[in-house]
Structures are given as structure tokens and as C-alpha cells.
Amino acid sequence: MTVERSLVAEGVTLGYGDRTIVDSLDLQIPPGKVTTIVGANACGKSTLLKAMARLLTPSAGQVLLDGKSIHRQPTKQVARVLGLLPQSPIAPDGIAVSDLVSRGRHPHQGALSRWTSADDAAVARALDATDVAHLADRPVDELSGGQRQRVWIAMALAQETDVLLLDEPTTFLDISHQIDVLDLLADLNRDRGTTVAMVLHDLNLAARYADHLVAMAQGEIIAAGDPAAVLTEGTVRRVFGLDSRVVPDPLTGRPMVIPIGRHHTVAEPEQAQTV
Amino acid sequence: MTGVLTTPAPTALTSVVAGRTRRRRRWALITGILALLVVVVFSLSLMLGQTAYSPAEVWGVLTGQRVPGASFTVGELRLPRAVTGLFTGLCFGMGGVVFQSMLRNALASPDVIGINTGASAAAVIGIVVFGLGETTVSFLAMAAALAAALAIYLLAYRNGGSGARLILVGIGVAAMCQAVVSYVIARAAEYDLPAAMRWITGNLNDATWDRALPVLVAVLVLGPVLLALAGRLEILRMGDDTAAAVGLPVERSRVLLIVTAVGLLAFGTAAAGPIAFVSFLAGPIAVRLLGPVGSPVLPAGLVGALLVLVADFCAQYAFGTRLPVGVITGVLGAPYLIYLLVRSSRTGGTTL
Numbered sequence: 001m002t003v004e005r006s007l008v009a010e011g012v013t014l015g016y017g018d019r020t021i022v023d024s025l026d027l028q029i030p031p032g033k034v035t036t037i038v039g040a041n042a043c044g045k046s047t048l049l050k051a052m053a054r055l056l057t058p059s060a061g062q063v064l065l066d067g068k069s070i071h072r073q074p075t076k077q078v079a080r081v082l083g084l085l086p087q088s089p090i091a092p093d094g095i096a097v098s099d100l101v102s103r104g105r106h107p108h109q110g111a112l113s114r115w116t117s118a119d120d121a122a123v124a125r126a127l128d129a130t131d132v133a134h135l136a137d138r139p140v141d142e143l144s145g146g147q148r149q150r151v152w153i154a155m156a157l158a159q160e161t162d163v164l165l166l167d168e169p170t171t172f173l174d175i176s177h178q179i180d181v182l183d184l185l186a187d188l189n190r191d192r193g194t195t196v197a198m199v200l201h202d203l204n205l206a207a208r209y210a211d212h213l214v215a216m217a218q219g220e221i222i223a224a225g226d227p228a229a230v231l232t233e234g235t236v237r238r239v240f241g242l243d244s245r246v247v248p249d250p251l252t253g254r255p256m257v258i259p260i261g262r263h264h265t266v267a268e269p270e271q272a273q274t275v
Numbered sequence: 276m277t278g279v280l281t282t283p284a285p286t287a288l289t290s291v292v293a294g295r296t297r298r299r300r301r302w303a304l305i306t307g308i309l310a311l312l313v314v315v316v317f318s319l320s321l322m323l324g325q326t327a328y329s330p331a332e333v334w335g336v337l338t339g340q341r342v343p344g345a346s347f348t349v350g351e352l353r354l355p356r357a358v359t360g361l362f363t364g365l366c367f368g369m370g371g372v373v374f375q376s377m378l379r380n381a382l383a384s385p386d387v388i389g390i391n392t393g394a395s396a397a398a399v400i401g402i403v404v405f406g407l408g409e410t411t412v413s414f415l416a417m418a419a420a421l422a423a424a425l426a427i428y429l430l431a432y433r434n435g436g437s438g439a440r441l442i443l444v445g446i447g448v449a450a451m452c453q454a455v456v457s458y459v460i461a462r463a464a465e466y467d468l469p470a471a472m473r474w475i476t477g478n479l480n481d482a483t484w485d486r487a488l489p490v491l492v493a494v495l496v497l498g499p500v501l502l503a504l505a506g507r508l509e510i511l512r513m514g515d516d517t518a519a520a521v522g523l524p525v526e527r528s529r530v531l532l533i534v535t536a537v538g539l540l541a542f543g544t545a546a547a548g549p550i551a552f553v554s555f556l557a558g559p560i561a562v563r564l565l566g567p568v569g570s571p572v573l574p575a576g577l578v579g580a581l582l583v584l585v586a587d588f589c590a591q592y593a594f595g596t597r598l599p600v601g602v603i604t605g606v607l608g609a610p611y612l613i614y615l616l617v618r619s620s621r622t623g624g625t626t627l
Contacts, residue, residue, distance in 0.1 A: 055516055083520065086514070086517055089514055089516065090379070090514035091513070098291045099294070100513075120291050120292050124288040127291065128284050136291060137290065
């Protein structure tokens with residue numbers, strides 16, 4: 001059902017005004033996979049995601065969607081293939097949930113073509129999938145943070161794209177809703193073959209849900225690949241400047257990061273048992 | 276969360292369709308009522324005055340028959356005045372709500388941030404210094420309004436600006452243009468004063484067909500353009516990033532919206548002067564009436580027309596002396612401005 005799309009950054013240099021944040025960086029988003037991008041605050045991961053979604057024009061290099069420069073393709077045409085959920089979208093005052101989600105259908109409507117039943121169906125599917133159908137008529141600004149986040153994801157889903165980029169989709173969510181959202185994205189990837197790439201803060205969830213993990217620091221990619229190979233104690237130190245233990249997650253066997261702070265020394269296993 | 280994206284549950288589909296239909300009906304209903312009110316008020320303003328004429332007599336004048344007395348009073352005095360009021364109201368309402376929606380702030384109204392005042396300043400200079408005619412003054416006002424909009428934008432957006440800074444810069448630009456208007460009027464020859472005075476508060480007392488026609492044409496040309504752009508304005512309200520993500524060419528849409536809105540505002544200002552606070556009030560009133568359904572552009576235009584027509588009627592007949600219409604709208608708008616300023620200093624924002 002979904003066409004596999006290639007999304008590649010070639011030597012992109014990104015910044016705002018005179019400030020360069022990312023300097024000639026290469027990145028490939030593997031088609032049909034889930035990619036997560038992790039890194040410290042202000043390391044350029046959101047900037048990179050924006051560039052991959054053509055929201056930011058690189059001062060050097062280019063982003064290629066299906067082999068063609070994404071900035072040279074008509075933006076509405078790109079929006080039918082690639083969706084993005086930005087970090088802090090703005091809900092117009094008082095707008096109803098289903099009205100907001102309907103705006104995800106914008107790229108599917110021509111200048112003259114009217115709203116069709118296919119658009120209604122796409123909106124209903126998106127509401128259903130994110131479990132907000134019962135809120136369809138409620139104003140978005142009266143919802144809780146978690147509900148609101150799911151509504152925004154519904155808007156991105158209604159766009160029905162082959163590639164979906166998300167900038168910290170789990171912010172504002174409690175742990176169960178974080179898992180809900182990530183499960184939903186995993187379903188989307190598995191059942192429809194949608195290519196998913198997202199910036200995540202939680203290293204353990206990033207490792208658990210990723211087929212491909214990208215670790216960034218100071219505008220550079222420190223490591224990229226299989227989470228088990230990428231997420232090591234050395235990577236955590238280079239990316240976050242933090243000492244940690246990385247152990248296999250008892251549930252999935254994926255790497256799990258246990259941070260070491262100044263107040264907690266490493267307990268040896270036998271000492272731990274005696275306490 | 277339920278399984279993924281195959282067929283939607285029937286209940287979800289029903290509520291999506293029902294919600295969409297309900298919102299569309301509500302928009303049509305409110306807009307229809309507003310349009311009807313505009314027609315009623317417009318007709319009344321032709322019929323009532325020092326001498327009242329019957330609907331039949333007014334209709335006679337409109338269809339070109341000779342009606343003793345009415346042909347002059349209605350045809351030459353009331354009709355151009357009402358037409359000017361109607362179309363400037365549409366201009367101010369539609370143009371104003373574009374800025375308020377785009378900047379998500381009711382204070383970002385063109386009559387607060389100096390776009391109308393920029394048009395005034397140019398028009399006064401055109402009339403008093405260069406002795407230009409109506410149409411030339413209209414285009415000069417348009418150019419100046421665009422220049423004011425551009426100046427505000429550049430001053431506020433160097434280094435990435437915020438809506439609040441844009442409003443503050445705009446208020447500064449407005450004060451500067453106001454000073455230019457006062458200076459030129461102070462130096463004006465006495466016979467230029469009546470024409471130039473119109474540019475201080477906004478006035479329909481000397482409305483003529485010469486002045487009504489440019490604004491009428493502007494609404495007929497730019498109005499449909501702006502309505503066609505209204506969908507883009509709705510998408511822009513979700514923030515630049517989201518708008519770009521759903522495939523809207525953000526910068527181009529913004530420029531098109533601003534140029535069209537400024538065009539309407541400038542022609543409105545050229546016809547009747549900067550009628551105080553019509554833009555500022557029309558958008559928020561329309562949004563309150565509508566609720567969050569559909570685009571507020573056309574309803575705001577209709578509210579603007581209602582405000583101007585009703586305020587002008589009051590200005591003519593309610594006080595024994597003929598006041599400029601801007602005095603009445605100013606009295607209405609000022610308390611609302613104070614209310615918004617107080618509220619924004621408390622909550623940090625005044626969304627539309």
C-alpha cells in the first residue's frame with residue numbers, strides 16, 4: 001500500500017541567520033523503518049528534522065526526497081508524501097478536534113476540488129487510530145496535554161503520507177500515553193510500511209522502538225545504526241557528557257541506559273544483594 | 276489505541292461528517308444574518324434622515340426614475356454616502372481580520388499598528404501639498420500603506436521577531452504618521468482643510484460618487500481575491516511550521532494576504548479617512564458571533580460595514596450636530612482597546 005520513499009540529507013549546512021548549527025552533515029532515513037534521533041538539548045536534532053521536512057533551507061548541501069531536491073518539488077506535492085508534526089504547533093482558538101484534524105487533508109485538496117467522503121474517512125480513521133474519536137466535537141484548547149498531543153498526531157495521520165517525521169511526539173505525555181503513541185507509530189510502520197523518523201528524549205524508549213538509531217552531539221552524528229550497536233556507555237558519554245551503565249532491557253533485550261549521577265556510586269551486584 | 280488505519284469506525288465517521296455539516300451550517304447562518312442586517316441598515320440609511328422616504332420612493336430612485344425631492348436627497352446625498360460607508364466598512368473589516376488572525380492577536384489590527392495612519396499621512400500630503408485628485412490619492416494611500424506595512428515588518432522581524440514586538444513597532448509607526456498628518460494639516464491652506472480634516476478621524480459627511488467609486492471597485496476586485504485566500508489564512512493560524520508541513524507555501528501566502536488586505540485598507544482609508552477602530556472591532560465581534568467555525572474574513576467584513584453604517588447614522592442624527600463617523604467608532608473602540616491592553620498585561624496575550 002505504501003510506496004517506499006528515500007529521504008537523504010547530503011552535506012547539509014543548517015543554521016539561523018549567521019549561526020551555524022549543523023555543518024555539512026549526511027543522513028539517510030532508511031525507507032520502511034522506524035528511525036529515532038537522540039541528542040542533548042540544542043544539538044541540532046530538531047533543526048535537522050526541520051530541514052529533512054523542507055521547513056528550513058540548507059545554506060549548503062541538499063535534502064533529497066526520492067532522489068530529487070525536496071526544496072525544488074512543489075510543496076503541496078511533497079506534503080502528500082511526507083508529513084511532519086512540529087514541536088509546538090498552535091491550535092487556533094476554540095477549534096474543534098475534528099476540524100483541526102481535517103486540516104491534515106489540505107495537501108489532498110486542489111484549488112477547486114471540494115471536500116470529499118474520502119477526506120471524511122481519512123479524518124475518521126485518524127481520530128480512531130489515536131483514540132480521540134469521542135472528543136471529535138470538543139474544542140482542542142479544553143483538552144489535557146496528552147489528549148491534545150494525540151489530536152496533533154491524528155492531524156499528521158490524516159495527511160496519510162508514506163513518510164512521517166515527528167519532533168518529540170511524546171512530550172507532555174505520561175508514560176502510558178507515551179507507550180500508546182509509540183505503539184501507534186510502530187503499528188503504522190508495520191501495517192502500512194510508513195517510514196517513521198522522530199526525535200525522542202527518552203533514550204530507552206528510543207532504543208526500544210527504533211530499527212535505526214541516530215545519536216547527535218553539537219550538530220554532528222556521533223553514531224547511527226542498530227540501537228544495540230549505537231547505544232553504548234561511550235555514546236552516552238560523548239552525546240550527553242554523562243556516565244552511565246548500559247544493560248540489556250530485561251523485557252526486550254534492547255540496550256537500556258541507567259544514568260549515574262554524582263550522588264549515586266556504582267553498587268556491585270553482591271553489595272546490592274546484602275542491602 | 277485501536278488497530279491501525281483500515282476502515283474507520285462508523286461512529287467516528289458519523290461524528291466527523293455531522294460536525295463538519297454543523298459547522299458549515301453555522302457559518303452560513305451567521306454570515307447570512309449579518310448580510311441581511313447589512314442590507315436592512317443600508318436600506319434604512321437611504322430611507323431615514325431629516326426627511327423620511329418610503330421604500331417605494333427609494334426603489335424608484337435606485338431604478339433611475341425621477342422622484343421629486345428624493346432623487347436629489349437619496350440619489351446624490353444619501354446613496355453615495357451609504358455606498359461609501361458600506362464598502363469602506365467591508366474593506367476595514369476584511370483587511371483588519373487578516374492581520375489579527377495572522378498575528379493571532381486582536382491588537383495587531385491595522386488601525387492600531389499604523390497601516391491606516393500611513394495611508395492617511397500620504398493622502399494628506401497628496402491633497403494639501405500636491406493638490407492631487409481622488410483616484411491618484413487612493414493609489415498614493417495604497418503605496419504608503421504598503422510601505423508602512425513593510426517598514427513595520429522589517430523593523431520588527433530583523434533577528435526573528437515576535438508578534439508583540441511587531442505591535443509595539445506598529446504603534447510607534449502609527450504615532451509618527453499621525454504627527455505627519457497633524458503637521459501637514461497645521462500648515463495647510465484654509466480651503467484645503469475640509470478635505471484634509473477627513474484624514475484625522477474618518478468622515479462620511481462629504482461623501483460623493485467620485486470618492487465612492489474607487490472603494491467600490493477595490494472591494495469588487497480585491498474582496499473575492501481575499502476570500503479565495505481565506506483558506507490559506509486558516510492554515511497559517513496553526514503556526515508557520517505546521518502550515519508548511521501540510522504543504523502551504525507560507526511566505527508566498529503571507530505576502531499575498533498582506534498585499535490584498537493592505538490594498539483594501541488603503542482604498543477604504545482613501546474614501547472615508549481612517550475611521551477609528553472599525554478594523555479593530557470588526558474581527559473580534561465576528562469571531563465571537565461565529566465561534567470557531569470556518570473563516571472569519573467575510574463575516575468580519577459584514578460586521579465592519581454594519582459598524583460604519585450604524586455609527587454614521589448615529590453621528591448624523593443622534594447629537595443634533597453632524598459629527599464625523601470616526602468619533603462614534605472611536606468612542607466604541609477605545610474602551611475595548613483599554614480592556615485588551617489590561618488583559619494582555621495580565622495574561623501576556625490577546626488572541627483573537
